[in-house]
Amino acid sequence: MAAAVNSGDGGKRDETAASRLAGAKNAQAGEFKAPLRYNDSMDDYLIVGSGLTGAVIARALSDAGHSVLVAERRSHAGGNVHEQTHASGIPFHTYGPHYFRTNSEKLWDYVHRFAKFRPFEAVLKSWVDGRYENWPIAGSYIRRTANGWTPSPTATPQNFEEASLAMMPRVVYEKFVKGYSEKQWGVPATALSANLAKRFDVREDDEPRLMRHKFQGLPENGYSAFMAKMLDGIRIIVGCDYLKHRSEFAARHIVFTGPIDEYFGFERGRLKYRGQRREHQFLPDAEWHQPCIQVNNPDAANGPHIRTVEWKHLLPPEQRDGISGTLLTREVTVTPDDPNEYEYPFPDDANAKLYGAYAEQARSIPNLLICGRLGEYCYYDMDQAIGRAQVLAQRLIDEAAR
Ligand SMILES: Cc1cc2nc3c(=O)[nH]c(=O)nc-3n(C[C@H](O)[C@H](O)[C@H](O)COP(=O)(O)OP(=O)(O)OC[C@H]3O[C@@H](n4cnc5c(N)ncnc54)[C@H](O)[C@@H]3O)c2cc1C
Numbered sequence: 282m283a284a285a286v287n288s289g290d291g292g293k294r295d296e297t298a299a300s301r302l303a304g305a306k307n308a309q310a311g312e313f314k315a316p317l318r319y320n321d322s323m324d325d326y327l328i329v330g331s332g333l334t335g336a337v338i339a340r341a342l343s344d345a346g347h348s349v350l351v352a353e354r355r356s357h358a359g360g361n362v363h364e365q366t367h368a369s370g371i372p373f374h375t376y377g378p379h380y381f382r383t384n385s386e387k388l389w390d391y392v393h394r395f396a397k398f399r400p401f402e403a404v405l406k407s408w409v410d411g412r413y414e415n416w417p418i419a420g421s422y423i424r425r426t427a428n429g430w431t432p433s434p435t436a437t438p439q440n441f442e443e444a445s446l447a448m449m450p451r452v453v454y455e456k457f458v459k460g461y462s463e464k465q466w467g468v469p470a471t472a473l474s475a476n477l478a479k480r481f482d483v484r485e486d487d488e489p490r491l492m493r494h495k496f497q498g499l500p501e502n503g504y505s506a507f508m509a510k511m512l513d514g515i516r517i518i519v520g521c522d523y524l525k526h527r528s529e530f531a532a533r534h535i536v537f538t539g540p541i542d543e544y545f546g547f548e549r550g551r552l553k554y555r556g557q558r559r560e561h562q563f564l565p566d567a568e569w570h571q572p573c574i575q576v577n578n579p580d581a582a583n584g585p586h587i588r589t590v591e592w593k594h595l596l597p598p599e600q601r602d603g604i605s606g607t608l609l610t611r612e613v614t615v616t617p618d619d620p621n622e623y624e625y626p627f628p629d630d631a632n633a634k635l636y637g638a639y640a641e642q643a644r645s646i647p648n649l650l651i652c653g654r655l656g657e658y659c660y661y662d663m664d665q666a667i668g669r670a671q672v673l674a675q676r677l678i679d680e681a682a683r
Pocket of ligand 1: 354360378524664666
């Protein structure tokens with residue numbers, strides 16, 4: 282094994298965290314005496330962050346026989362894939378709606394190791410001209426509003442607006458896309474990267490589902506139970522910010538899944554993110570508020586929120602029938618200062634370049650791997666995050682075997 286990574290930053294131990302640690306160690310190992318270190322013997326791997334990336338890597342390393350400790354700064358495990366239940370009995374996703382989908386049978390089998398998934402195929406609408414319209418935009422809508430229009434691919438669109446206009450009529454772009462994207466990113470559409478338009482699915486048919494993936498569903502008992510099962514038997518300390526307690530951990534290797542710029546104390550500058558302010562509203566007297574789980578609000582005249590989520594739509598009929606009232610969440614996009622609220626990496630060249638410089642710095646540090654959506658400054662769907670984490674874990678396992 283290579284030399285220990287124990288990169289002290291002079292971080293002061295705070296007694297609250299130390300007390301929490303004492304509890305955690307006593308609960309798990311029963312032998313913890315004085316809270317001087319988070320792990321009293323050297324672990325093979327310290328995994329920082331218990332989201333999908335950290336949990337999949339921790340699971341694989343632990344299954345391969347390595348000693349693994351997970352440190353998580355939030356009060357719960359599971360990262361952004363987390364679920365709570367409102368007092369009305371309606372479950373909701375703490376960090377915005379998460380619809381699981383994949384085309385990979387292997388990944389579908391993998392997630393079934395930790396939970397049964399029940400069928401759920403998300404259907405979304407956009408509120409446009411006082412009506413619910415399909416999102417992604419229905420082919421019939423395009424034909425109705427811009428009859429005779431055909432796509433005109435541009436060889437090198439210079440920005441998001443140009444790339445979008447090559448894919449859809451201007452009238453459609455202005456009603457569905459421009460306002461939504463400008464709310465999402467907080468800048469004019471002409472200032473956004475053309476690559477962003479590659480995520481669009483402009484349809485010729487009227488397929489109502491958000492995605493056409495072969496496998497789609499939700500964990501039967503919720504995401505929190507799914508993540509707990511994935512981490513089952515692995516030591517985990519919650520409520521502990523690794524960056525404030527670096528010197529108290531001892532591990533041969535560190536896998537860090539938090540924000541890469543924060544790991545380096547923002548010394549080269551901050552990477553820009555967008556996040557969401559979430560406002561919840563319970564309507565005790567309404568059975569339903571909207572026709573589907575998520576309604577997008579592209580028109581600024583209808584309010585600053587970018588979408589409204591009605592959580593009851595996630596439940597199977599036999600579970601929602603006994604619930605009275607309905608729970609809504611309106612999301613307003615913001616530029617967060619707090620790294621805990623980072624959601625979407627900002628799609629422009631300046632941030633890509635800054636990330637590149639941090640990534641190069643990280644690669645020069647032995648026994649350190651920085652990865653995941655925050656570590657790689659990259660939006661990953663859940664299946665992509667799992668697939669990527671599996672590849673990285675296998676690489677670590679192979680390296681350890683050499
Ligand atoms: C709003 C939103 C909606 C989404 N919806 C979908 C969807 O519908 N379908 C889909 O497939 N994907 C969706 N995703 C993507 C999904 O959330 C990601 O794929 C997944 O969260 C990636 O997991 P991760 O482990 O890389 O990151 P995270 O889940 O963010 O995990 C990182 C963890 O590290 C912890 N951490 C960070 N720094 C420290 C530190 N210093 N010390 C200790 N712990 C630390 C954090 O607290 C966090 O728990 C969505 C993402 C967002 C933002």
